[in-house]
Amino acid sequence: MKRGGGVHTAPKPEGSGWVNEVNGKIVSRHRTKEVAVAAGREIAQRLKVEQTIHRTDGVISEKNSYGNDPFPPRDGA
Numbered sequence: 001m002k003r004g005g006g007v008h009t010a011p012k013p014e015g016s017g018w019v020n021e022v023n024g025k026i027v028s029r030h031r032t033k034e035v036a037v038a039a040g041r042e043i044a045q046r047l048k049v050e051q052t053i054h055r056t057d058g059v060i061s062e063k064n065s066y067g068n069d070p071f072p073p074r075d076g077a
Helices: 033-047
Strands: 007-011 019-023 025-030 050-054 060-065
Touching: 007 033, 019 033, 025 033, 033 050
Parallel strands: 007 050
Antiparallel strands: 007 019, 019 025, 050 060
């Protein structure tokens, strides 16, 4: 998994709704964030990549890795 890659779940650039993007291409469109996040999770798990979830203002709110994580979290950090 390269840095910045994976599935991005973000608000639609042109207005209402949410999209899932892979490599800058929209792969699915949804009316609600909840449905978009669930669909993005399935895509990320299938592709074994990271899912990046954005807030309505575009700021990253959460990341989930479904592939080989080269930097796993440390215990007792």
